[in-house]
Amino acid sequence: MSTFVAVDxxxxxxxxxxxxxxxTTPLTHKRTRSHAKEPxxxxxxxxxxxxxxxxxxxxxxxxxxxxxPLDPQTGVVLATPNIPEWINFPVTEKLTxxxxxxxxxxxxxxxxxxxxxKFGAGRGHHNLLYLTISTGIGGGVIINDRLLxxxxxLAAELGHVTVLAGGPVCSCGFKxxxxxxxxxxxxxxYIREQLEAGAKSALQSERNLNAYEVAQAARNGxxxxxxxxxxxxxxxxxxxxxxxxxxxxxxxxxxxxxxxxGPLLFDSFEISLQKHVFNPRYLENLIITTAAxxxxxxLLGALALAQLKQxx
Ligand SMILES: [Zn+2]
Numbered sequence: 001m002s003t004f005v006a007v008d009x010x011x012x013x014x015x016x017x018x019x020x021x022x023x024t025t026p027l028t029h030k031r032t033r034s035h036a037k038e039p040x041x042x043x044x045x046x047x048x049x050x051x052x053x054x055x056x057x058x059x060x061x062x063x064x065x066x067x068x069p070l071d072p073q074t075g076v077v078l079a080t081p082n083i084p085e086w087i088n089f090p091v092t093e094k095l096t097x098x099x100x101x102x103x104x105x106x107x108x109x110x111x112x113x114x115x116x117x118k119f120g121a122g123r124g125h126h127n128l129l130y131l132t133i134s135t136g137i138g139g140g141v142i143i144n145d146r147l148l149x150x151x152x153x154l155a156a157e158l159g160h161v162t163v164l165a166g167g168p169v170c171s172c173g174f175k176x177x178x179x180x181x182x183x184x185x186x187x188x189x190y191i192r193e194q195l196e197a198g199a200k201s202a203l204q205s206e207r208n209l210n211a212y213e214v215a216q217a218a219r220n221g222x223x224x225x226x227x228x229x230x231x232x233x234x235x236x237x238x239x240x241x242x243x244x245x246x247x248x249x250x251x252x253x254x255x256x257x258x259x260x261x262g263p264l265l266f267d268s269f270e271i272s273l274q275k276h277v278f279n280p281r282y283l284e285n286l287i288i289t290t291a292a293x294x295x296x297x298x299l300l301g302a303l304a305l306a307q308l309k310q311x312x
Contacts, residue, residue, distance in 0.1 A: 003027070003057040004306040005049060007064040008108065008298035011036045011082035014045055016052035018059070019303050024119050024296075028052045036083040042091070046098055053099075061102045062095055063306030065298040068107035072153045075105040104309045110147055110156065111301025112255055112291070113140025118304040120292035121253050129249040130291070131158060131240070134256035136171055137179040141247055148247075159183070163238045181235035184211030184258050187228045199224050215261045229264040236265070237272020244273075244282040255291035 001021050008015040014034045017026035030052045034041060053059065067080040075092025077083070095103035106114070113130035116122040122130070128142040139158025141148040148155045159179035160172055167176030168189065180186050188209050195204060201224035203209060203217050217225035240252060258265065270288075277283060293300055 002060045002307075002310070003054060004303055005052060005059050005062045006299045006302035006306065007045070007049060007062060008302060009034060009036075009045060009064065009066050009083070010108070011067070014048040015299055016048045017299050018052050018054045018057075020057075022307075024300055024303075026299075027054050027057075034083075039085055041083055041085060042089075042094065049095070049099065059099070059101050061104065061306040061310050062099060063111075063302035063304070063309075064091065064095070064103060064105045065108045065111040065302045066091070066105060069154060070105060070107055072106045072110070072149055075103065077105070102309070104305050106147070106301075106305055107138075108298050109138030110140040110149075111305060112138075112293070112297035113142055113253075113301070114147055114304045115293050115297045115299075115301030116253050116255075116291055117142050119300050120297065121289050122251050125249075125251045127247065127249045128251050128253065129240075129243055129247055130253045130255065131259075132256035132291075133183055133236075133254060133258040135184050137183050141249075143247065158239070158243060161239060161242065163235050178235060178239040182232040182239070182258075187211050187214055187232050187258070190231060191224060191228045194224055194228075201225065211258055215264055218264050226264065229261060230268040232258075233265045233268030234272040237269045238276050240269070241273055241276035241278075244277055244286070248282060250285065251287040251289065253289055253291050255297060259290055
């Protein structure tokens with residue numbers, strides 16, 4: 001039996017948990033505010049880990065999920081917009097110094113993919129594609145049972161592939177990326193543009209629209225709201241068709257809030273996917289499903305990372 005501590009840090013919360021071997025029910029579990037825009041995030045991280053540290057057991061390693069970009073080999077967070085003070089920040093080195101055990105880092109989408117592969121919807125699959133769709137789009141790819149990292153550790157940034165040259169500006173500043181056409185804010189932006197152009201919709205009076213409200217209106221039959229999701233689904237199909245051509249997975253797993261919208265998004269997605277895949281063989285026995293681990297995907301991915309690193 002080995003004990004591991006898993007960490008999932010984001011712009012709003014730090015979650016920490018201790019696990020015994022492969023048991024996905026945590027021994028301890030804490031959730032605190034990260035206040036990541038304010039100084040002192042590392043001290044808050046240390047306290048959050050301490051609060052989940054099991055006193056009666058010896059911890060073998062710490063696994064940590066963080067927003068990227070980061071370097072999974074060196075454990076350095078490069079410059080994540082969610083935690084502004086961490087620029088080239090050697091977080092695993094500092095954690096090892098403080099806690100005296102090895103610490104391992106990877107980005108949250110990669111670890112959600114790893115978590116689903118080891119404990120969730122992707123169990124038993126050797127080639128897996130994971131996409132999280134919420135305020136942004138993140139990706140993780142497992143090929144032959146290994147996370148794809150690439151030369152710089154920057155592979156699988158699937159939200160930042162171009163699906164419409166010259167299209168809307170992405171959160172990264174470039175134009176026409178998948179995230180700028182299919183994430184929650186992209187759906188809202190499209191609805192706003194259409195309203196300003198005079199489209200009729202029950203959403204007309206809403207001031208601070210969000211993707212959830214658009215989904216509600218679509219379920220109530222609002223044509224504009226429905227078209228917003230259908231358009232996102234179409235671009236998602238264009239993107240995923242290219243990912244199938246690149247990675248040829250046996251399963252595609254969707255996580256994140258926007259992927260909870262069901263047929264609103266996925267009806268047009270499936271039509272688009274079939275239209276854009278250049279050989280139908282990619283779709284034979286392909287499983288397309290939603291994530292099984294929900295909010296715990298990052299933590300369980302961090303657990304899987306720590307276990308894998310300790311066993312190699
Ligand atoms: Zn982008």
